[in-house]
Amino acid sequence: MKVDRRSFLGLGLGAVAGVVVSPVGLKLTDDSSIWTQNWPWTPVPVDGEVSYDSSVCNLCPGNCGISVRKIADRPVKIEGLAGYPINDGGACLHGIAGLQYLYDPARVKTPLIKKGDKFEKISWEDAITLVAGKLANIRKGGAPQKLACITDKTQGSVPKLFDRFLTAFGSPNLYTMPSLESCLELTAQTLHGNGNTLGFDLENSDFILSFGAGLIEGWGSPVSCFKANASRKKRGAKLYQIEPRLSNTAACADKWIPIKPGTEADLALGICAVMIKNNQFNSSTFKDGFNRFAIMVRNKYAPAKVAGICGIKVADIEKIAGQFVMAKRPLAIPGRGRGRNGQSLKEFAAVHTLNCLVGNLNQRGGAFVMAKNDYLSFPEAILDGVAEVGAGQEKLAGSVDEFVTKLNAAGKPIVDALFVYNANPCYSLNEPKRVKQAFKKVPFVVSFSSFLDETAMEADVILPMNTFLERTEDVPSQAGLTKNVVGLIRPVLKPVFDTKDPGDALIFLARALGGSIAQNFDWETYADCLGDVTAGIWDSLSENGHVLVPPKPFKEFFEGPPDVDFTFLATNPSTVQAQGDFGLTLIPIDNMRLLGAMPADSPFAIKTVSDKVLIGKDIVVEINPQTARGLKDGGDALLTTPVGAARVKVNFNEGIMPGVLGMVRGLGHTFDNKFVSNKGVNVNDLIGPQIESGSGLDAAFGIKAKISKV
Amino acid sequence: MSKIENKAENGSGEGVEKGTADDPKDDKGLGLGVIFFMVAFLVCFLSGWLLFPKLLYSKKEQPFNFDHKLHVAEVGDCETCHFLREDGTFSGLPSMESCLECHTDEPMGETKDEAIFAREYVAKEKEVPWLVYSKQPDCVFFSHAAHINGAGMDCITCHGPIGESTTSRPYEENRITGYSRDIWGKNIWGIKKHSWDRMKMDDCAVCHKKETGQQGYCFQCHK
Numbered sequence: 018m019k020v021d022r023r024s025f026l027g028l029g030l031g032a033v034a035g036v037v038v039s040p041v042g043l044k045l046t047d048d049s050s051i052w053t054q055n056w057p058w059t060p061v062p063v064d065g066e067v068s069y070d071s072s073v074c075n076l077c078p079g080n081c082g083i084s085v086r087k088i089a090d091r092p093v094k095i096e097g098l099a100g101y102p103i104n105d106g107g108a109c110l111h112g113i114a115g116l117q118y119l120y121d122p123a124r125v126k127t128p129l130i131k132k133g134d135k136f137e138k139i140s141w142e143d144a145i146t147l148v149a150g151k152l153a154n155i156r157k158g159g160a161p162q163k164l165a166c167i168t169d170k171t172q173g174s175v176p177k178l179f180d181r182f183l184t185a186f187g188s189p190n191l192y193t194m195p196s197l198e199s200c201l202e203l204t205a206q207t208l209h210g211n212g213n214t215l216g217f218d219l220e221n222s223d224f225i226l227s228f229g230a231g232l233i234e235g236w237g238s239p240v241s242c243f244k245a246n247a248s249r250k251k252r253g254a255k256l257y258q259i260e261p262r263l264s265n266t267a268a269c270a271d272k273w274i275p276i277k278p279g280t281e282a283d284l285a286l287g288i289c290a291v292m293i294k295n296n297q298f299n300s301s302t303f304k305d306g307f308n309r310f311a312i313m314v315r316n317k318y319a320p321a322k323v324a325g326i327c328g329i330k331v332a333d334i335e336k337i338a339g340q341f342v343m344a345k346r347p348l349a350i351p352g353r354g355r356g357r358n359g360q361s362l363k364e365f366a367a368v369h370t371l372n373c374l375v376g377n378l379n380q381r382g383g384a385f386v387m388a389k390n391d392y393l394s395f396p397e398a399i400l401d402g403v404a405e406v407g408a409g410q411e412k413l414a415g416s417v418d419e420f421v422t423k424l425n426a427a428g429k430p431i432v433d434a435l436f437v438y439n440a441n442p443c444y445s446l447n448e449p450k451r452v453k454q455a456f457k458k459v460p461f462v463v464s465f466s467s468f469l470d471e472t473a474m475e476a477d478v479i480l481p482m483n484t485f486l487e488r489t490e491d492v493p494s495q496a497g498l499t500k501n502v503v504g505l506i507r508p509v510l511k512p513v514f515d516t517k518d519p520g521d522a523l524i525f526l527a528r529a530l531g532g533s534i535a536q537n538f539d540w541e542t543y544a545d546c547l548g549d550v551t552a553g554i555w556d557s558l559s560e561n562g563h564v565l566v567p568p569k570p571f572k573e574f575f576e577g578p579p580d581v582d583f584t585f586l587a588t589n590p591s592t593v594q595a596q597g598d599f600g601l602t603l604i605p606i607d608n609m610r611l612l613g614a615m616p617a618d619s620p621f622a623i624k625t626v627s628d629k630v631l632i633g634k635d636i637v638v639e640i641n642p643q644t645a646r647g648l649k650d651g652g653d654a655l656l657t658t659p660v661g662a663a664r665v666k667v668n669f670n671e672g673i674m675p676g677v678l679g680m681v682r683g684l685g686h687t688f689d690n691k692f693v694s695n696k697g698v699n700v701n702d703l704i705g706p707q708i709e710s711g712s713g714l715d716a717a718f719g720i721k722a723k724i725s726k727v
Numbered sequence: 728m729s730k731i732e733n734k735a736e737n738g739s740g741e742g743v744e745k746g747t748a749d750d751p752k753d754d755k756g757l758g759l760g761v762i763f764f765m766v767a768f769l770v771c772f773l774s775g776w777l778l779f780p781k782l783l784y785s786k787k788e789q790p791f792n793f794d795h796k797l798h799v800a801e802v803g804d805c806e807t808c809h810f811l812r813e814d815g816t817f818s819g820l821p822s823m824e825s826c827l828e829c830h831t832d833e834p835m836g837e838t839k840d841e842a843i844f845a846r847e848y849v850a851k852e853k854e855v856p857w858l859v860y861s862k863q864p865d866c867v868f869f870s871h872a873a874h875i876n877g878a879g880m881d882c883i884t885c886h887g888p889i890g891e892s893t894t895s896r897p898y899e900e901n902r903i904t905g906y907s908r909d910i911w912g913k914n915i916w917g918i919k920k921h922s923w924d925r926m927k928m929d930d931c932a933v934c935h936k937k938e939t940g941q942q943g944y945c946f947q948c949h950k
Binding site: 039064 | 904
């Protein structure tokens with residue numbers, strides 16, 4: 018017998034046949050199909066018991082109640098909290114994507130210190146010791162006012178703790194970022210006296226005259242506004258939207274009234290002139306300056322003149338005035354877009370004056386003049402000698418924009434240390450490069466931030482904060498609501514990284530400084546502090562997650578309409594004009610899908626932005642075809658303003674007035690987050706600040722611009 | 728010079744002549760081929776049947792032995808530990824929290840397994856990393872509530888008489904899929920004697936067809 022080819026052939030065939038009839042083939046096919054459908058490297062969420070935690074969303078001033086669905090104690094979904102007085106189960110796209118912020122690539126995971134151009138990790142103890150050392154040196158120098166602080170808001174115990182820290186330290190230099198809330202407070206203060214703010218009863222008004230307020234673009238408390246807008250048809254309520262661009266709000270309004278950018282105050286005063294001329298106003302609560310105001314509007318804001326300024330017909334002004342007066346529950350609301358950036362006190366006051374004239378103050382469906390929240394009772398601040406010196410000093414500026422301007426103008430540092438909490442001025446103030454320059458002039462910047470954003474990048478030390486899902490905090494409703502709701506943010510999980518509640522960080526720092534500053538922060542933890550300072554409502558707040566103050570219907574609560582003081586408007590303060598000489602006007606557009614500055618958008622939100630706003634990495638600028646000579650729809654162009662230039666894509670849109678360019682606000686971030694940054698342009702880079710005299714607000718509604726094909 | 732080249736030089740006619748299949752004297756070659764075929768067939772077939780499963784599955788021991796019989800005798804039923812939650816989801820294996828409803832870090836009995844449990848897990852506040860014999864791939868949705876409450880089925884139909892076991896058998900993990908051998912079944916041919924011998928999709932379908940008249944739709948389980 019000889020082993021030959023055929024033997025080997027037999028061997029091979031036998032092996033194949035043996036394998037084929039064995040279970041190997043069938044089993045391997047099955048296993049490989051299971052393997053390919055369940056890649057072992059694909060993360061699979063753990064299974065476990067489902068539970069729900071209630072808390073409050075703090076991504077915008079809306080402060081909606083949220084219900085966080087958890088599996089095995091791990092948060093997996095955010096939904097609107099049913100029955101919550103502000104949003105009653107509703108939620109916006111930013112709220113539902115809130116969990117992404119926990120694991121955001123730009124999160125600050127541990128305290129950081131800047132060495133050269135880079136940040137290095139440092140322990141909490143070392144970071145606090147370092148900051149306390151620098152602060153102690155400032156106090157030793159006898160000029161405690163040289164510590165300044167920028168926060169996002171004034172209401173709630175955390176901003177109050179920053180305020181308390183500065184008071185105990187001896188500095189009056191606390192500044193807040195521009196917001197609808199601060200504009201409303203300033204307006205209420207100007208027209209009705211100190212300690213007040215304004216709310217608008219949108220859900221009961223039957224005629225809303227909106228001066229550019231983006232009711233479905235994030236104005237006020239967004240979900241509450243969505244609901245009020247959605248119920249208009251059922252209630253038979255009308256909405257007239259006055260703005261240069263057919264925004265989503267304008268598109269769903271009963272009437273869109275396009276006017277030239279920045280002329281909202283003129284139109285409001287023009288309508289006032291018509292109402293006064295026709296004697297259609299209720300003067301029972303007018304206190305000071307009404308006669309002077311009436312003469313001023315008759316002379317300066319006659320409809321014929323206003324029509325020219327605003328670019329509308331005289332008849333339209335008279336018609337709007339007539340309809341406003343004839344409505345049963347009319348309401349005028351100020352605040353272009355979100356009502357946050359580039360707002361003017363004159364405009365707010367002029368629009369609110371319509372409410373005062375028509376007599377809807379503290380009436381159902383009208384404007385509410387409300388006392389500011391006063392549920393917090395801190396122990397009286399203890400000041401040592403150094404703090405007393407600082408307390409006598411003047412504040413450096415009236416607003417954060419003015420503060421930045423002064424920092425830049427000074428030859429040598431006028432501030433030795435700067436705290437920034439929950440704010441991103443190096444992105445969201447106009448012309449951020451000047452803000453970065455100003456920051457560079459401050460020898461020591463401490464950022465209390467959850468994210469390594471544009472402002473945190475400029476800091477010398479970053480103290481990482483818990484996100485709203487990891488912290489405890491009281492959040493009073495504001496945002497133009499007529500309800501006074503104090504919500505309680507409760508941690509739904511343990512901090513993912515080595516981060517702290519802002520209140521705890523301040524207590525830690527105060528303790529390290531010792532002396533009277535530590536005495537002012539004599540709490541073991543921020544949670545203890547919160548229980549103490551909200552003692553009057555704490556039981557109810559901690560049990561229900563929110564407190565409605567006052568719980569009674571408004572008619573029983575408010576004692577008649579408040580007085581109105583016209584002296585500010587009677588002087589006819591000057592209206593801010595767009596900077597520059599170019600032929601077109603660039604205006605920023607607030608878009609519900611983009612949060613803007615603090616925090617930056619979630620990866621989810623960025624993905625929802627339409628290609629009429631962002632194409633790939635290119636921002637899209639809206640222009641009326643009439644103005645777009647030489648440009649191609651969808652083509653590239655160079656947009657130039659007196660402050661900067663940017664390459665953009667062009668979108669022909671007949672829904673924007675000729676002569677106006679619209680660019681969305683909230684894109685063009687530059688920090689390290691591959692999902693959110695380097696997409697489009699930051700419109701603030703193209704707009705310079707225009708400080709309004711009298712209010713100190715940056716009232717730049719836009720800027721002159723030109724656009725050319727590239 | 729190689730052998731092949733040598734052959735070429737000497738002429739290959741001889742080889743061709745001897746190797747023709749028509750020559751009855753050359754049947755031995757074919758016979759050997761058949762033998763080789765048979766041997767290879769047998770070796771591969773038996774390997775595929777007997778050796779392949781041993782290579783495919785790795786054996787793992789549970790953290791410690793668990794005596795189901797003892798626990799069932801103590802608590803009375805399956806549902807005390809493996810219960811449906813209020814929202815209808817199934818608790819699966821009990822968490823440490825459930826165990827501590829009866830146990831403490833002091834062993835209740837004298838077995839060495841309970842001593843491991845108390846020392847390594849209760850005292851250290853760690854969950855026991857049980858290996859789950861019946862864990863289905865993650866692309867499968869299965870509702871215990873629909874089967875227990877809706878169809879009135881008992882645990883044994885799918886899980887077998889595990890309540891009567893006194894020790895934990897080794898967990899055999901499929902090296903390719905990472906899932907337990909219990910899903911395919913102990914029998915590598917996929918042949919089953921009892922309803923609980925296999926937990927593949929076809930086994931679901933057979934029962935569904937029998938009980939409801941149809942196999943069901945893909946998306947009912949593959950969400």
